[in-house]
Amino acid sequence: MDLFSVFIKAFLIDNIVLMSFLALCPFIGMSSDEDKAVGMGAAVTFVTVIATAVTWPIYMYILKPLNMVFLQTLAFILVIASLVQLVEFFLKKMMPGLYSSMGIYLALITTNCAILGATFNAISFGYNYLESLVYAVGVALGFLLALLLLAGLRKRIRTSPIPDFLKGTPILFTAAALMSMAFMGFSGLVK
Numbered sequence: 479m480d481l482f483s484v485f486i487k488a489f490l491i492d493n494i495v496l497m498s499f500l501a502l503c504p505f506i507g508m509s510s511d512e513d514k515a516v517g518m519g520a521a522v523t524f525v526t527v528i529a530t531a532v533t534w535p536i537y538m539y540i541l542k543p544l545n546m547v548f549l550q551t552l553a554f555i556l557v558i559a560s561l562v563q564l565v566e567f568f569l570k571k572m573m574p575g576l577y578s579s580m581g582i583y584l585a586l587i588t589t590n591c592a593i594l595g596a597t598f599n600a601i602s603f604g605y606n607y608l609e610s611l612v613y614a615v616g617v618a619l620g621f622l623l624a625l626l627l628l629a630g631l632r633k634r635i636r637t638s639p640i641p642d643f644l645k646g647t648p649i650l651f652t653a654a655a656l657m658s659m660a661f662m663g664f665s666g667l668v669k
Contacts, residue, residue: 481612483668488616490664494592495624496657501592509628517576519622525561526593530614532557533597554597562587592621
């Protein structure tokens, strides 16, 4: 599969949030405005790409040859947790405003199933190293796209007349479901 197809598949067709329903907690929690969404998307992009860059060789050159594939989840979570700590230190030092606005959601990147899912998928789809990195970029940017789309919808929802029984979380999940259905239209882009 060519690199463009790998990217489009990860970014639109198999969007990690809207098609696989992974990372719904930060998706809902960090989409209240565009600045938070971009901050979270940038942090997730960094961690996803670096985690894939580190975990793919660990799996291919250590775990698989030594027949220790059963340690894959543990090894990948340790790598992701270490990378999140680096991001947290960087944001605390360089961008304290963004650091404080992200709150608990920054620490939740460690348990963000989209990152772990991306690292697992890169291996299970049989991608080589370069394809895995392109896939990771596509997954992360797809996550950012979903965040930004929901942030835009939330801005419109705030000024729209919403029935009382749908106010709050129900309208967010309804909007997310409709976005997911819209993304199903991309399924024919790549074979």
